Amino acid sequence: MNPTLLPGHPHFHYREGELFVEELRLTDLARQHGTPLFVYSKAAMLAALAAYQRGFAGRKAKICYAMKANSSLALLQVFARAGCGFDIVSGGELERVLAAGGRPQDIIFSGVGKTRAEMRRALELGIGCFNVESEAELDVLSEVAVALGRVAPVSIRVNPDVDPKTHPYISTGLKGNKFGIAHDRAVAAYQHAAGLPGLKVAGIDCHIGSQITEPAPYLDAMERILDLVEAVEAKGIRIGHIDFGGGLGIAYNGDQPPAADALWQALFARIDARGFGDRQFMIEPGRSLVGNAGICVTEVLYLKPGEDKNFCIVDAAMNDLPRPAMYQAFHAIAPLRAGSEGARRYDVVGPVCESGDWIARERELAVHAGDLLAVMSAGAYCMSMASNYNTRGRAAEVLVDGTQSWLIRERETPAELMRSERLLPGS
Numbered sequence: 001m002n003p004t005l006l007p008g009h010p011h012f013h014y015r016e017g018e019l020f021v022e023e024l025r026l027t028d029l030a031r032q033h034g035t036p037l038f039v040y041s042k043a044a045m046l047a048a049l050a051a052y053q054r055g056f057a058g059r060k061a062k063i064c065y066a067m068k069a070n071s072s073l074a075l076l077q078v079f080a081r082a083g084c085g086f087d088i089v090s091g092g093e094l095e096r097v098l099a100a101g102g103r104p105q106d107i108i109f110s111g112v113g114k115t116r117a118e119m120r121r122a123l124e125l126g127i128g129c130f131n132v133e134s135e136a137e138l139d140v141l142s143e144v145a146v147a148l149g150r151v152a153p154v155s156i157r158v159n160p161d162v163d164p165k166t167h168p169y170i171s172t173g174l175k176g177n178k179f180g181i182a183h184d185r186a187v188a189a190y191q192h193a194a195g196l197p198g199l200k201v202a203g204i205d206c207h208i209g210s211q212i213t214e215p216a217p218y219l220d221a222m223e224r225i226l227d228l229v230e231a232v233e234a235k236g237i238r239i240g241h242i243d244f245g246g247g248l249g250i251a252y253n254g255d256q257p258p259a260a261d262a263l264w265q266a267l268f269a270r271i272d273a274r275g276f277g278d279r280q281f282m283i284e285p286g287r288s289l290v291g292n293a294g295i296c297v298t299e300v301l302y303l304k305p306g307e308d309k310n311f312c313i314v315d316a317a318m319n320d321l322p323r324p325a326m327y328q329a330f331h332a333i334a335p336l337r338a339g340s341e342g343a344r345r346y347d348v349v350g351p352v353c354e355s356g357d358w359i360a361r362e363r364e365l366a367v368h369a370g371d372l373l374a375v376m377s378a379g380a381y382c383m384s385m386a387s388n389y390n391t392r393g394r395a396a397e398v399l400v401d402g403t404q405s406w407l408i409r410e411r412e413t414p415a416e417l418m419r420s421e422r423l424l425p426g427s
């Protein structure tokens, strides 16, 4: 591999010792916009999308970006303009898709707890499909649709009970998870759905988990879903599309997930062998489209050497980058100016008042106060999970395209954080 490239991040590279994103020097962007700063590469997003597009070439397919991974409007615009649909999980996400120019018919609505108000709004707009996660939800959706004089297109999300071999908090397709309808109850659920006046069965859906790095769980889940398609169709209910969810992992720390096109080549070998190659396919990838397209630039505030540990205190924190605290997740750290003199082993931590506020542990770094560091693989589930804990404003975001950059989100100010609050009357 070219030594100036960072593993898993082909659009970020060192040029004469300085870290670049596409054609821009990250230090310049950080000086211009301050830190912490999320920076995304448009080319990286489109390259990740192209791998899926290659996998689906010649097929009837719709790629619905799972926007929970990163719901910043400009990123949604990039995907909408590239022809993607969207997988949403809330009324808020629905409004974001519309604001970014996405079309309602290209939206699929997942999630175990859709409210009647969310269903109503989605039906009025005419979204593409509801991925229904329980028998009770089928009844409520039918009722809401009938009251509106509409028919809701539905897929039933089936829980195939397959172990995705990932972190337990992000595994979703096991019996003990709250998601979907159990495999052995699915045929009955389809028969129930087919009899409800407000619903029209459109497809089948499954999503087994996130950050999956092996093809085997996908192949197993696909076999189980195809078994169900056969069983449901034997009851006279046509399954028009197969939605296979998202979940494909990215390289955080030497992980080697299959490439999207190779994975789908293997899946289609099975699908074609069983005679289902003519169906419409939908997928809901999130992390694999944006995860390694983004980084977070942070400034070293203080170095605090100690007897047991050395701390490198930076200006980004768990409110900006919650994955290490939540899942003990690994994010690589890359200095914006390469150098190795005076390297020491550090825990990289933020200013939030929690011992769990760490970003990286036990990393060999040659750093000084004032240096800038990039937290890698920060495009997915960072900004979208960011909070205002410790009344910290959310970071700014920049999108880069070649030699151009756009500020796509301004840093949140304390006044903005207090905007929706009301003081008590009197003194």
Ligand SMILES: Cc1ncc(COP(=O)(O)O)c(C=O)c1O
Residues within 6 Å of the ligand: 066, 069, 087, 110, 111, 172, 207, 209, 210, 211, 245, 246, 247, 248, 284, 285, 286, 287, 288
């Ligand atoms: C229903 C559903 N679809 C899609 C995704 C996107 O997953 P990922 O970001 O791992 O591709 C998720 C998250 O796990 C999900 O719950």
Ligand SMILES: N[C@@H](CCCC[NH3+])C(=O)O
Residues within 6 Å of the ligand: 068, 170, 172, 210, 211, 323, 327, 380, 381, 385
């Ligand atoms: N938030 C998780 C992924 C959740 C996937 C959505 N069900 C992560 O950062 O890895």
